[in-house]
Amino acid sequence: MTDTPLATLLFPFERGLIDPPGEGERVLFLGAPGGLLLPSDFSGSLTAIQGYRPDYLALSQAGVTVEPEPVGEGYDMALVLLGRHRRENEQRLAEALNRTRAGALIIAACAKKDGGGSVRKRMASLVELEDHASKHHGVVFWLRRPERLEPALMAELSAGDSEADGFTTAAGGFSDDGIDPGSALLVECLPDNLSGAIADFAAGWGYLSVAAAERAPEVKSIDLYEAHHASLEAARRNMAARAPQMPARFFWQDLLGEPVNERYDVILMNPPFHRSRAAEPDMGHAMIAAAAQALKPRGRLFLVANRQLPYEESLQKHFAAQGELRRDTVFKVLWARK
Template structure:
């Protein structure tokens, strides 16, 4: 989450194009990054919204009031950081309209590479914009929240999204349907899985639903996921499709927070992107976390892009490891404590 257009968002305040909030004004910051510095004359009372667990925890450590979902209404100013996901962007803009008072200013920014110009144009078709600017490889636009917002909300708001029969999460992993790597992992799982299972980086829960539906000897499953909306989608999917097995849901940063439970089996499709660049160290760290969370002789099954060098971490942390299948894109690996 370190690839944000924050400098673009702050540009109109720094240049005096927009007055900063005063001490008594309430500010809502949708998509607030984990580390940011506001201009010195920014005096408003801020509430941040951040559903990505590492950034949420970073904001919490600074003392900022932060929530994983928007709360409250009547804000005097809304700041909106937009990203690569159209559905998530439109949800944030809709929340900005709903949570501010009539006449409040809304300021939103998006990187040009993420379609900032298109976002500005789309918003301008729904409500009147005051102005916009291009700076720091991004586009920032601002407006006054109109009295009548029903038509804009109807155009922006997207309800629960279903893909391949599952509820997915805007802005989360594979929000357009079942990930092919996860589907391959399910096909490769042995038929003797049993005991307590965990799904690391569970997303909206496809692996968990498939596993508990296929292996009746699984007694319980815990889902760990850093993206809050994905956790909530997983909760719904498990309730609708696999309610026969006890499930717990952890909004959790596996790279920064310890796992206190111990498991017989862990499934994993580890992420390797925080921004656009591949970061295989995320997978290595997650493998180490899985090794700590497994019982003696517990087993890990994971899928990864075939070029990622996860075998070295499996060899380091496990007594035995190997490969179950490989195709032109993915490989499925196993390891035992």
């Protein structure tokens, strides 16, 4: 989440192409990064929107007013950081249009590697842009919020499908286009004797939790932990729709930075191993350590990972027993016991 085109977004202000917000003006910042530093001449009142828990915590600790989901209306300006997920980008642009006053300036930036040029051209086909620029390996464009938001425009920006494989998914979250093949393999390998209190670490939109609830009658409860707020809300809806009989709790939590206070008989996980494009196996190692801490004595862990990731060494370090259940050409399913 730190790989953002913030410098590109701020370029028009630095060059005097756009005036910074003045005293008393209200600014909405959609996708604000955790390491946010705004120019000293930004005098407006800022509300940041950030659903990724580590960035949310960083903004909060820096004294920024931050919410996980868009709030308020009638803003005088909107700043929008865009990424590689088209549906999430268009949701953010729709929110910027909906929550600003008529005539408010909306400034959006996207890295070129994430298709910044294409995003600008698409927006230009939907609404008149005031101007654009390229800088810092990204594209920034800006427009005035129209007096009237045409229904066709808003329908176009909101047209992204939020359903896949019969589940509600979350734009910008993990596997937002359907069931992840690794998670599907893990479900195939789960034993039928799962029981007691279960946790789903990095739960995404809840596929593993739904599967566990459907196939293991001795499961008493499921707690879902997820750092991406929209994914957790999708998981809440999926559990209510697909496993309404299962007691479930939902924790918007950074498992790499916030301790787990509960203890479990079983933990399931498809651990993330990258924050941006670069692989970071240490994330998986840290999640395995967190799972070991959160399991009861003789508690069991089941996880799926890409074949090349060396998670066996962490399992050996933190667990009394561990092994492999299955592998295919891409993934491996591992188990461990405290």
